[in-house]
Amino acid sequence: GENVEQHPSTLSVQEGDSAVIKCTYSDSASNYFPWYKQELGKRPQLIIDIRSNVGEKKDQRIAVTLNKTAKHFSLHITETQPEDSAVYFCAASFPGGGADGLTFGKGTHLIIQP
């Protein structure tokens, strides 16, 4: 099955600086890579996603890059704000017949220091 590694587990940055979270995946058949933000006790919220036919995608302060050859993808948050503090999860999905749910990374606790 798919295995997703995520680093770092905790990331502390000064407000206004950029934050980068990296993930690697094992199954070359994976074709969909979403990023979720989860605040304590709440649902994961999709913040950006990328498909395997695209190398980069940007949405305001958030961007995701994908390197299919190296099987890794990264989340970039620029001009960080206190409300960006949360746990971020990367995930990967691959076509699996009737079972194609997401395999999540272990998460990154992002702390924005004022």
Add this chain to the structure above:
Amino acid sequence: GAVVSQHPSWVICKSGTSVKIECRSLDFQATTMFWYRQFPKQSLMLMATSNEGSKATYEQGVEKDKFLINHASLTLSTLTVTSAHPEDSSFYICSARRAQGISNQPQHFGDGTRLSIL
């Protein structure tokens, strides 16, 4: 659009009882729904994939007789934890996706159910 409602949000019950959790897509038809479990300060682990009108596909290590899944309509999937024990205490979250068999489409999550077994 793409709102997923999950009920109940919090359950406390005695060991040995069964608990049913509902997951509804409110403004779209979800041909595929997923059930995840999340332990404190850990990641989400996929338990099973549920396609409307067919049997659920369970991940390795998940007991299908203990975690009964029913996806009877395009807007409702239920997870029943049978004969629950303290080790089943966890945060259970469902997600829904519009298209069946198309893995590169977004999943939309419910608010989760916090299950505590005494």
